Amino acid sequence: MIRIPAAALALVLFVIPWTIALAKPVAVAGGVALALAGVGIGGLWRAPLLASACVFLIEYTGALWLARAPVGVWGAVAFGLALLLLLASIELGRGGRRATIDTRVLRSQCAAWLGFTTATLGATLLGLSLASGLTASIPFTAAPFLAGLAVLGVLFALATIVKRPAR
């Protein structure tokens, strides 16, 4: 049952880059990612699904790079949400394998993820307004270095949160 929404999310991840650039490399990367996602969804295996998520990201970034399209914020948010929900749905599916699933779980999960989507949209809007204010103050030549440093900082912070001692 959980495989149907997961497959739909994989299709969304496959289609979003196509709306940006209809190119052969994008199609190839998307096909590979879709195949990996199919394996992961079919067997409820984590590793192929994570690999497919990475390939989907390559497809998406490649499409953006090839098309040299203007920045599309909501498409990026939709892509990120679809990626997150795909990974989360398979994890839920693994937990519910060969199990009786109570409808209360489905209700609470739907409510949780709807709330989270709303929060994501709000956070994105907030982030965009902050970023637009900062853009003017950052020198053009320093921007790549600042971006790299920020990425490293974010990654370090997330890794610290994930790897800190359990409570």
Add this chain to the structure above:
Amino acid sequence: MTGRVTPLGLALLSAAAWALSLGVLFARPEPLIATIPLALVLLTLALPRRAPEYALTCALSADRVFEDEGVTVTITLTATSPLAVVILRGPLARDVELASGKHRAVTSLGPGETARVSYDVRCPVRGVHDFGHIVVHVRDRFGIRAWERHHAEPRVLRVYPRVAPVRSLPRPLRTQASVGDYVSKALGEGIEPGEIRQFAPGDAIRQVNWRASLRLGSLYVTQHHREHNADVVLMLDTLAQVGAAHATTLDWSVRAAASLATAYLARKDRVGLINCGGTIDWVRPGSGRVQYERLADTLLRATVVFTYVQKSLAFVPPRVLPPHALVIAITPLLDPRFTRTALDLAARGFDLVVVAVSPVDVTRATLPASALNDLACRLWALDRVTQLDEFRRHGIPVLEWNAASEPLEAALAGFHRRRARLATAG
């Protein structure tokens, strides 16, 4: 109960790292924006969370059943703190099959809410099965932090061997002094009428045969035969077994032993048991319902323990193997050591009956159909005829039972023992 980050959390971290790297490498902000949902979910790990609290109970509809009977397992989980996703793995012993329902359940509970999981299991094989291990796995609403607890309680399900109704039992040569179902030649207290004789001082008035007294003109009394019981010792061969799982010669032997024990106990006999294998254990002869429980408890643990050592019945206490007992050896006759033990018992004057559980049919059922296998089984069957004749030459009654194709009652019905001394039993 300590929480830990689930593999989903690590996968999200990996995907976020990959997206950020791609965004910087290709100088596009979209992959960075796509990371926002992943990063937001991971940030929830920074929030302090209390370990989930709940109360768990598990109940079995019965703690003792016979083979092929079913049991309902009911698990009740009551949350005292919010449980976003609970994955409950109920107990399911190795040799037990799910009959209906599932032993795994996924639910979500608010504080004070209760979830009840119920499923039926079928027990196809005897034994003591552990039903005390329950795993409760709780996840937060996004599935990135989990708590797991293994609940282990002493809760066992005893599956006793199947008992078949048996009426034609091998009769013992000698009986004991206690009251039972075997009518003795000797006269005394009983309900089976015997001879009529003239009244003598000391005779009870209720023994007077009024019809004979009126006809013959003086008082006559009816005498009765005594009714005695017997000691029966079941000797189970646990040295070797053949056959498919749950239908080995030992399984059939155990079922035969349980059926015989039930039938003899119903006749008020005292029944004992000797498991004669790699290890020897026994149950002293006794009677009644409690004795059945003792025998069944020993039978359900009967298993083959391989050993090169020849175990001797000399170590068995005389109380376990009383001199006048009827010994019923239940064996597939696969190990010559058991044959030697049985012949030794017969030589020591024990009243011995051998119930030979045929391993040929049991083994044949596990082999593919081929002319070679057919020939091998026929040769084996011929070899067993010679083996059984050796017992018969020693004057030991032997009953061959094809367990896979014939009920025990049918095999016993055709078993007639010539007992010269039966007439003088008691």
